[in-house]
Amino acid sequence: MTKERITSMHGAGGEVAGKLLEELILPRLAELPSDRLGVSALDDGATLPTPRDGELVITTDSYVVKPVFFPGGDIGKLAAAGTLNDLAVMGACPTALTLAAVIEEGFLISDLERIVDSFVSELKAVGVALACGDTKVMPHGDVDGIILNTTGIGVAARAISDASIQPGDHILVTGTIGDHGMALLAARSDFHLETPLTSDVAVIWPLVEQALAVVGGVRAMKDPTRGGLAAALNEMARKADVCLEIDEASIPVRDEVRGLSELLGISHLDVANEGKAILIVDPAHAKDVLQTLREHPLGASAALIGEATTEYPGRVIVGTKVGGRRFLDMPLGDPVPRIC
Amino acid sequence: MTKERITSMHGAGGEVAGKLLEELILPRLAELPSDRLGVSALDDGATLPTPRDGELVITTDSYVVKPVFFPGGDIGKLAAAGTLNDLAVMGACPTALTLAAVIEEGFLISDLERIVDSFVSELKAVGVALACGDTKVMPHGDVDGIILNTTGIGVAARAISDASIQPGDHILVTGTIGDHGMALLAARSDFHLETPLTSDVAVIWPLVEQALAVVGGVRAMKDPTRGGLAAALNEMARKADVCLEIDEASIPVRDEVRGLSELLGISHLDVANEGKAILIVDPAHAKDVLQTLREHPLGASAALIGEATTEYPGRVIVGTKVGGRRFLDMPLGDPVPRIC
Numbered sequence: 001m002t003k004e005r006i007t008s009m010h011g012a013g014g015e016v017a018g019k020l021l022e023e024l025i026l027p028r029l030a031e032l033p034s035d036r037l038g039v040s041a042l043d044d045g046a047t048l049p050t051p052r053d054g055e056l057v058i059t060t061d062s063y064v065v066k067p068v069f070f071p072g073g074d075i076g077k078l079a080a081a082g083t084l085n086d087l088a089v090m091g092a093c094p095t096a097l098t099l100a101a102v103i104e105e106g107f108l109i110s111d112l113e114r115i116v117d118s119f120v121s122e123l124k125a126v127g128v129a130l131a132c133g134d135t136k137v138m139p140h141g142d143v144d145g146i147i148l149n150t151t152g153i154g155v156a157a158r159a160i161s162d163a164s165i166q167p168g169d170h171i172l173v174t175g176t177i178g179d180h181g182m183a184l185l186a187a188r189s190d191f192h193l194e195t196p197l198t199s200d201v202a203v204i205w206p207l208v209e210q211a212l213a214v215v216g217g218v219r220a221m222k223d224p225t226r227g228g229l230a231a232a233l234n235e236m237a238r239k240a241d242v243c244l245e246i247d248e249a250s251i252p253v254r255d256e257v258r259g260l261s262e263l264l265g266i267s268h269l270d271v272a273n274e275g276k277a278i279l280i281v282d283p284a285h286a287k288d289v290l291q292t293l294r295e296h297p298l299g300a301s302a303a304l305i306g307e308a309t310t311e312y313p314g315r316v317i318v319g320t321k322v323g324g325r326r327f328l329d330m331p332l333g334d335p336v337p338r339i340c
Numbered sequence: 341m342t343k344e345r346i347t348s349m350h351g352a353g354g355e356v357a358g359k360l361l362e363e364l365i366l367p368r369l370a371e372l373p374s375d376r377l378g379v380s381a382l383d384d385g386a387t388l389p390t391p392r393d394g395e396l397v398i399t400t401d402s403y404v405v406k407p408v409f410f411p412g413g414d415i416g417k418l419a420a421a422g423t424l425n426d427l428a429v430m431g432a433c434p435t436a437l438t439l440a441a442v443i444e445e446g447f448l449i450s451d452l453e454r455i456v457d458s459f460v461s462e463l464k465a466v467g468v469a470l471a472c473g474d475t476k477v478m479p480h481g482d483v484d485g486i487i488l489n490t491t492g493i494g495v496a497a498r499a500i501s502d503a504s505i506q507p508g509d510h511i512l513v514t515g516t517i518g519d520h521g522m523a524l525l526a527a528r529s530d531f532h533l534e535t536p537l538t539s540d541v542a543v544i545w546p547l548v549e550q551a552l553a554v555v556g557g558v559r560a561m562k563d564p565t566r567g568g569l570a571a572a573l574n575e576m577a578r579k580a581d582v583c584l585e586i587d588e589a590s591i592p593v594r595d596e597v598r599g600l601s602e603l604l605g606i607s608h609l610d611v612a613n614e615g616k617a618i619l620i621v622d623p624a625h626a627k628d629v630l631q632t633l634r635e636h637p638l639g640a641s642a643a644l645i646g647e648a649t650t651e652y653p654g655r656v657i658v659g660t661k662v663g664g665r666r667f668l669d670m671p672l673g674d675p676v677p678r679i680c
Contacts, residue, residue, distance in 0.1 A: 012673025013566025013612075044426040044562060045399030045492075047499045051390055059385030060438035060491055061474045064482075090385040098400035100489050102442075105677075134401045134489075139677050142404075144482040149440050149474075151400055151491035152385070159387045222384060226353025272353075333352025337445075337479050 006107040011137025020135065024113060028120050033129045046131040048096055051155040057092035059083060060151040066338040068111070068145050070187050072180075072198030073274075075148055076119035078340060081203045081274055082225065083152040084126065088205040089221035089277050091212060092154030096131040097123060100149040105140045115146070122203050162220045165240035169219055170286035171306040172279040174207060174299045175200065177229050178257040181271020184339050186260060193263075197256040202275030207298040214292045217285025222278045226334045230269045232278055233316045234330035245317040246306030246328070269318075270331040272339050280308065346447040351477025360475065364453060368460050373469045386471040388436055391495040397432035399423060400491040406678040408451070408485050410527050412520075412538030413614075415488055416459035418680060421543045421614055422565065423492040424466065428545040429561035429617055431552060432494030436471040437463060440489040445480045455486065462543050502560045505580035509559055510626035511646040512619040514547060514639045515540065517569050518597040521611020524679050526600060533603075537596040542615030547638040554632045557625025562618045566674045570609045572618055573656045574670040585657040586646030586668070609658075610671040612679050620648065 009016035063079045073081075080097065087094045099119065103112065123130060131153070179200035186193040204223070212218055220240065224232035229251070237244045253268055261268040275298065281289050286304065293299035311317070316328040349356035403419045413421075420437065427434045439459065443452065463470060471493070519540035526533040544563070552558055560580065564572035569591070577584045593608055601608040615638065621629050626644065633639035651657070656668040 008677045009673035012671075012677070013571050014671040014673040015669075016673050017566075018670070043430065043502055045397045045430040045432065045494075045499075047430075047496075048396040048398055050396050056388040056390050056396075057385045058388055058436065058438065058471050058491075058493065060440050060472055060489070062440045062442050062476045062489060064442060064476045064478050066482075086384040090383065092385065096398065098398065098491050100400050100402045102402050102404060102487055131398050132400055136402045136404045137677065138404050138484070142406075142484040142678070143487070144478070147442055147483070147487065149400070149402060149489040151398075151438050153398065153493075154385075156387075159385075162383055226357075231354050329355075330358070331352075331354040333349035333354040333356050337348045337352070337477065338482070 004109040006103050006105060006109060006137055008105050008137050008139065011135050017135065025116060028116055029130055031124055033127055048131060048153060054155045054157045055159045057087055057090045057154045057156050057159055058151065059086040061086065062147060062149045063340060064147050064338050065340050067187060070199055071183050073201040074115055074118050075146060076115035077122055078201050078274060079148040079150045080119050080122035081201050082340060083150040084203045084205055085223045087152045087154035088208040089223050090156055091158065091160035092156040094126060094128045094152055094154040094205060096129045096153045098132050098151045099130060100134040102136045102138060102143055102147040104143045104145055105137055107146055126203055126205055160218065160221055162222060162236050163239045164219045165236060165242050165280050165308050166219065167242055167308050167310045168283050169280045169308040170283050170304055171244060171246060172281060172290055173303055173305055174277045174293055175301045176252045176254050177273060178253060178268030178271050180274040181228060181339055182257045182260045182268060185264060185336060195256050200273055200275035202298060204275055204277055204298055207293065207296045208277060210296055211279065211289050211292050215285050215288050217282035217289060218279055219282060220280040224276060224278055225272045225274060225340055227331050228270045228272060230328050230331050237316050238314045241313045242308045243310060243312040243315055243317060244306060245309050247319045249321045250303055250305045252301045252303050266335045269328065270335060272334060274340065344449040346443050346445060346449060346477055348445050348477050348479065351475050357475065365456060368456055369470055371464055373467055388471060388493060394495045394497045395499045397427055397430045397494045397496050397499055398491065399426040401426065402487060402489045403680060404487050404678050405680050407527060410539055411523050413541040414455055414458050415486060416455035417462055418541050418614060419488040419490045420459050420462035421541050422680060423490040424543045424545055425563045427492045427494035428548040429563050430496055431498065431500035432496040434466060434468045434492055434494040434545060436469045436493045438472050438491045439470060440474040442476045442478060442483055442487040444483045444485055445477055447486055466543055466545055500558065500561055502562060502576050503579045504559045505576060505582050505620050505648050506559065507582055507648050507650045508623055509620045509648040510623050510644055511584060511586060512621060512630055513643055513645055514617045514633055515641045516592045516594050517613060518593060518608030518611050520614040521568060521679055522597045522600045522608060525604060525676060535596050535600065537594065540613055540615035542638055544615055544617055544638055547633065547636045548617060550636055551619065551629050551632050555625050555628050557622035557629060558619055559622060560620040564616060564618055565612045565614060565680055567671050568610045568612060570668050570671050577656050578654045581653045582648045583651040583653055583655055583657060584646060585649050587659045589661045590643055590645045592641045592643050606675045609668065610675060612674060614680065
């Protein structure tokens with residue numbers, strides 16, 4: 001491993017920046033699809049295939065996670081999965097990503113290599129092209145480590161909005177809740193907690209694609225990232241003007257997550273997931289969709305956790321294990337910064 | 341003007357983040373085109389119109405400019421113009437932009453409002469939609485001020501690559517060279533230079549569109565941003581494997597830029613422009629294209645500065661005022677960080 005570090009010249013658009021691109025980035029893209037004028041043409045932009053049918057979908061996200069390497073993944077994997085998952089919950093098959101990096105002067109080039117490898121391997125797994133990229137370098141102290149931004153382009157037969165939920169619809173989650181947020185909290189130097197828990201960061205399109213292919217009936221989807229399950233359900237309830245009622249006991253939660261949640265006083269329902277989706281499904285098809293989810297490794301612990309009602313439109317209600325019921329509010333924010 | 345500041349909660353995906361979006365961002369988008377599921381639907385992504393003809397073009401850039409407000413513009417205007425100009429030099433009419441902001445905790449909300457206003461007014465001027473966005477907040481000290489990323493989507497009848505230059509082609513620039521870089525250098529606190537010079541930051545699609553509409557003959561285009569005219573010409577010469585020879589005396593340069601260039605010992609050919617393009621044109625059409633450029637306010641000082649030859653393939657040669665000739669090398673990098 002080289003101990004070379006990023007210098008200001010690597011982000012300055014000249015000879016040195018060109019070398020970084022040619023030596024570090026381009027060789028790593030060799031196995032990605034590239035049937036169009038793409039990143040390796042080193043032009044001002046790239047061309048994308050125009051879909052014959054369906055709708056073009058676009059989404060963008062920046063990633064500021066700390067630490068950059070965390071249990072179960074790193075910022076490269078997160079930057080691929082986070083944006084591809086936003087496409088997935090729109091019902092869109094991903095076709096291309098962009099990657100823009102802002103790097104602190106002095107950042108280890110070997111760390112950058114690991115991050116790019118990790119990013120590219122996620123793209124490879126789902127056959128997505130890197131369309132274009134950008135690198136900026138900021139002086140030491142002007143940014144902490146590295147920030148990535150990815151924009152995703154996909155094609156949906158019909159884009160799935162969050163607004164189409166009907167009373168009676170069933171609420172499914174594709175797996176355990178709270179893993180990413182709690183793994184990050186445990187890994188943060190300010191907590192020093194030892195736990196085998198790892199982030200759930202993963203690209204969920206293969207799982208979602210399978211669920212959509214079954215029999216139809218998926219009315220809305222959302223990936224519960226910042227603000228966790230609580231924020232995602234509240235957003236959906238408000239937008240569709242329905243009440244979403246969930247049963248606490250049926251939410252799949254790892255023991256370690258439950259333990260950390262109690263220890264830290266931070267609800268696992270309020271923290272980010274990076275490899276999960278909420279699916280709201282026509283009750284006639286909910287059983288089939290759940291079965292399909294469970295047949296995929298990424299959905300092995302999928303569960304039915306509740307249903308949409310007319311009781312308190314725009315609100316989320318959680319039924320507790322002891323038989324009570326309470327409102328599950330939109331969190332004010334994720335309890336700690338730089339979780340994703 | 342409010343003295344309210346950004347807090348970590350504004351980037352945390354919960355109630356407070358929602359308020360920022362609803363109160364600061366959405367009202368400012370009212371006059372932008374939005375015929376599809378766009379940013380105001382607050383969904384996980386947006387849908388884009390699929391072009392009936394032509395090629396979809398995509399480009400991405402991050403903006404880390406310092407200071408955020410500089411003579412002639414600000415980071416909001418730059419984030420719109422920089423990305424729209426990359427589309428323009430691909431020959432693409434812009435259709436949508438994304439906007440992702442990473443903001444330091446404590447950043448003045450009134451400054452953010454000015455930046456968003458400035459960004460949106462550029463989009464309005466060219467009728468471009470804001471498709472989707474993202475906001476992250478980093479703790480005080482983890483990022484200096486604000487970083488923006490924009491991804492642009494456009495449609496080109498035929499995407500113009502940089503690789504199609506023929507020997508004999510004429511080299512045009514759309515206006516004065518070095519304005520942005522020198523204005524920024526002068527404005528940086530470390531220099532304290534007083535000058536009336538302002539950045540040339542501007543969206544050049546209206547100018548480029550007019551030039552493309554004339555008679556054809558535009559073989560390649562590039563916007564000389566980081567690394568300036570020198571970097572852009574060297575990239576084009578290498579990619580097309582031709583020699584590009586320019587005449588120093590015919591390059592339009594403001595007196596203030598020439599003065600600062602001499603004072604600072606930094607060549608105006610090596611620093612960024614943010615409202616200019618290089619056009620390489622079939623000699624049969626060069627006169628008409630130049631005339632058309634000059635008829636537009638953004639191209640009033642457009643000039644023919646040289647031509648492509650076979651002399652030193654991949655290299656750039658500059659003829660000096662006193663009659664000598666020298667290689668104009670690819671700069672190692674832009675001479676100062678955070679210029680764009």
